[in-house]
Amino acid sequence: MRTTNAKVPILDIHLASYLSLHGIEPEFSKQGTRVVFEFPSTPEVTKLTRAYNENPSVTILDYVHHLRKTRSMMLAVR
Numbered sequence: 001m002r003t004t005n006a007k008v009p010i011l012d013i014h015l016a017s018y019l020s021l022h023g024i025e026p027e028f029s030k031q032g033t034r035v036v037f038e039f040p041s042t043p044e045v046t047k048l049t050r051a052y053n054e055n056p057s058v059t060i061l062d063y064v065h066h067l068r069k070t071r072s073m074m075l076a077v078r
Helices: 013-021 043-053 060-077
Strands: 007-010 027-031 034-040
Touching (some): 007 013, 013 043, 013 060
């Protein structure tokens, strides 16, 4: 049985921004000098990760907004 507090660590800011675009906000943790994006281990995250790897079409301005937001939050954690 899967625990409800399991987290999926992601190092790719572009994937993290794509998930954020779809309403799943990351938690941030620091591992050495790197910032890791942590997402809940849910079927929705798995589905969106697969969709991201299939090169989906997205509204570019919305994606760039989430990319910049995620990057600024990452730099604040550093």
